Amino acid sequence: MTAIPQGRTRRAALVSAMCVLVVTGTGLTGCGSEDPDAGTNGVGKLPAATIQAKTRKAAGAADTVRLSGTVVSNGTTYTLDMRLKSDGGTGSVTSKGATFRLLRVGDHLFLKADAEFWSQQGGKASGDTSAARKLDGMYVKVPAGDPAYKRFSGFTDKDVLLDGLLTLHGTLATDGHHEQSGVRTIRITGDKGSGGSLDVSLKGTPYPLSLVRAGNAGTLRLTDWGKDFALEEPSKKETVDYGQQLPTS
Incomplete structure (x- = not known):
């Protein structure tokens, strides 16, 4: 059996101790934890204003949507x-x-x-x-x-409804990674939430999935993006x- 050099053993022990310190000190998942944006559409890494612009563009380009709340x-x-x-x-x-x-x-x-x-x-x-x-x-x-x-x-x-609803007020900022109906999202807020918040899909097209309007003016879910339905008189x-x-x- 090949002996493990003592220097390598000490380095491994030091790395392990640092991981424990990181976990207990910050609440992170530990060394080697997955990037929360890995495997996503990448919008979670963007500034809040850019995310808002992309999600508004995606919503405007979609043929259909279901809005409830x-x-x-x-x-x-x-x-x-x-x-x-x-x-x-x-x-x-x-x-x-x-x-x-x-x-x-x-x-x-x-x-x-x-x-x-x-x-x-x-x-x-x-x-x-x-x-x-x-x-x-x-x-x-x-x-x-x-x-x-x-x-x-x-x-x-x-168009009129979404244009009026998908507006956050105040200074925009990101507010962490979340989940809506099993889909990972990035949340953006206006004035730390008092100006509303919007969860944007990190899967595929960055559609808005959940909206909390400013001033307790309602909460909405946005689903079935692009799913066609019959519309006749x-x-x-x-x-x-x-x-x-x-x-x-």
Whole structure:
């Protein structure tokens, strides 16, 4: 058996002792720990501003996305589950205890809700619920000039919605490596989180996967990037068209 030189033994013992010191002193995984960016798309090594620019570009170039979570706008909380593409979108919105569906194909916006939703339009319940019952479960075409069109169409507009949501406020910085639904991410923040935070995928295209908006204005998940889905107008049997103005009670 070949003898191991004493100098080599002392060096090995010294390296081992240094590893223990590093682990106990800093909480690292030890000597020889893997690079957190190994095998990733590399954006985790970039400055926060560059990461934000890349993820916004990736989001804008994607054909489709699913967006779910909450958005607070003008003091009202909306719970969304929307699938979006360049020419429209579809999904559900819940606000103030009422849930309704939105569907936009091109410039045509449709709203589908139950009788209770329609009976509450105008700020108070209507004593006559006959019109509301007729609209129960039907797609109501929202006139382009109706206030509801401007109010709700933004929830179905991928570019407008993402452009407004994917903005962090204040000084940008990276905030470590994280994970979203099994996908490794790099987190970037605005003003140490008070200006919002965004988790960006370290796998493949650097899509945004999770967003916490500034000022407690909502938390959103962004999934199904690039996964196509059918988007078509409802049939005439499913549709009610009131022309220039939606019914109000």
